[in-house]
Amino acid sequence: MKKIISLFILLACVIGFSSCKMKDCKCYSTNVITQVDSIVKNETDTVENFTRGSCEEFNKDEIIIMDSVTNIHHTIFCEED
Helix, strand or coil: CHHHHHHHHHHHHHHHHHCCCCEEEEEEEEEEEEECCEEEEEEEEEEEEEECCCHHHHCEEEEEECCCCEEEEEEEEEEEC
């Protein structure tokens, strides 16, 4: 019984220490869909992520070519909340 209690205490400590220094990141994900250089759709969503590193590690900027006339400009910008 003592071993089980010790195991639960150890597990609680590991979980407690693993969440230390976690940063709450607020991210904005934008998709701009264009067809022949005209904007068809422009959407921005807000997402939250958690990290021990830098919130900027989630940042992304890419252009996805769907076909000869359709492109998606996908951008993610994150900052510490």
